[in-house]
Amino acid sequence: GSVCASTLSMLNAGVPLRAPVAGIAMGLVSDTVDGETRYAAMTDILGAEDAYGDMDFKVAGTSEFVTAIQLDTKLDGIPASVLAGALDQAKAARLHILDVMAQAISEPDEMSEFAPRIITVRVPVDKIGEVIGPKGKMINQIQDDTGADISIEDDGTVFIGAVDGPSAEAARAAINAIANPHMPEVGERFVGTVVKTVAFGAFISLSPGKDGLLHISQIRKLVGGKRVENVEDVLAVGQKVQVQIGEIDPRGKLSLEVVEDNNAATAGDDSYDDSDDE
CATH class of the missing domain: 2.40.50.140 (Nucleic acid-binding proteins)
Structure with a gap:
């Protein structure tokens, strides 16, 4: 539930996810029948099934990949074939959940101006020194004026981290004014x-x-x-x-x-x- 809710909330906030992620909790019960141990995997277990069952197996992922797993078991071991079957059941459940989520929201909404973000700017390598300034004076001034955190890579990639959109855009504008300057005109x-x-x-x-x-x-x-x-x-x-x-x-x-x-x-x-x- 928390994985699905996180995906929905981030899409609603406008976070550009590569793909939606859903999660499902799998359970297991086992018993000996006619001298043979038999297993039954359960999909989307509740608290009682977790407490009295033999396994709590959480699987999260996209429609194509498993992104995270977590397993607790009370047994000394679980056959690989049983785990493989549980993963197959988990995939079927995950795909169903993703379809339901897509009916609610399938693409990121427009990002709120109040959402934190990291944006990038490319500047010419020969302009890096001007953006930084003597002893960091210029970049520190931009950070103080905008509240953004700025780091510059050797290839001219500038990373701007800010608590909201206006701060990020103000920092981007200040950097572009130095490295990609707009030529002023009379009357401006x-x-x-x-x-x-x-x-x-x-x-x-x-x-x-x-x-x-x-x-x-x-x-x-x-x-x-x-x-x-x-x-x-x-x-x-x-x-x-x-x-x-x-x-x-x-x-x-x-x-x-x-x-x-x-x-x-x-x-x-x-x-x-x-x-x-x-």
């Missing part, structure tokens, strides 16, 4: 993270390994066009801000613009003091 919008402030503006991380400069002239738009003496009065490291790419120079450096309907820098607006402008 991002919700970026402030990673550094300088006198002339702030550097915004758009994706792992891809930063752009938000000039101080653009930062003024976050405070209604007022003069900004110190970038730190408006933006702080770690703060989210909605930006778009305004220009890409021949070297690939990105100049960013504030999106006019930006609400992401409210913390900066609240902390900004415009008394110096009066």
Whole structure:
């Protein structure tokens, strides 16, 4: 019962099984008749048959293979022919159970976004170092940001283990942004993270390994066009801000613009003091 229930529950959760598995418990009774020991195998035994019988033989498997067996016996030995007969009975019962299970659910449902999973990504071998980063800085950052566990093989196969779908996909996107990058285009919008402030503006991380400069002239738009003496009065490291790419120079450096309907820098607006402008 537990084997069948496990198969049904995993299919219902969307787990991609190679094949459904069912289990059956076989029993055995024996007695001496006219000086000869005779045996009778029983299919799908109950508790009393287990307690008073001579054997508890559990067989689990798919329609093609036996995947697990477990046998307890009170006898000193069981003839091979008797066990072979019990296995034949177990197969017939298993196939019948699998047919009944297939009537309930025959294919995996769509996997719930809340289900744990392991997914793989292939990256070019020459990009492995970029994904890992100096002293593991980049891969550790991705793991901290997404909550996923990431391991990389020498052939470029990346295994991502996560407790749910969004975490796994966030890690996949971050890795692809480094190893299989999407080339940004002018006008493309991002919700970026402030990673550094300088006198002339702030550097915004758009994706792992891809930063752009938000000039101080653009930062003024976050405070209604007022003069900004110190970038730190408006933006702080770690703060989210909605930006778009305004220009890409021949070297690939990105100049960013504030999106006019930006609400992401409210913390900066609240902390900004415009008394110096009066």
